[in-house]
Amino acid sequence: MGIDKVKAYFKQYEMEDQIMEFETSSATVALAAEAIGCAADKIAKTLAFKKDEGCVLVVAAGEARVDNRKFKETFMTKAKMLSPDEVLHFTGHEVGGVCPFAIEHEAVQVYIDVSLKAYDKVYPACGSSDSAIELTVDELHTFGKALDYVDVCK
Secondary structure, three states: OOOHHHHHHOOOOOOOOEEOOOOOOOOHHHHHHHHOOOOOHEEEEEEEEEOOOEEEEEEEEEOEEEHHHHHHHHHOOOOOOOOOHHHHHOOOOOOOOOOOOOOOOOOOOEEEEHHHHHHOOEOOOOOOOOEEEEOOOOHHHOOOOOOOOEEEEO
């Protein structure tokens, strides 16, 4: 299960106890914001796109939308979302709990969209549709093993 992998991942940083698990679903931005009690834009949603033989994960602010032109200019490919099966294959997490943590597939590249930089704290999922963790954007970049910040949203 994805959350177990994420808990084990954060255990090495003695942060596994900071993972929040909810009684209700946090699978969408709106549900996560409600469960946490924060603005929807503070939810750090992870979007998975096809790229060559692998995928690109873009972690963006909850209400941000990918700008197709910016995405193509940045990644030299069209923004094509992965299917749920492909998401699970590449990330080890099911749709609704996708996050950049504990990813073992070599063909996955993680980027943080600048839309998140407006916030002191953000809330990415933790591998299940009822979990999250509070992080700074810099912590998200570090623990998500992001390659860089990108500007691909509008």
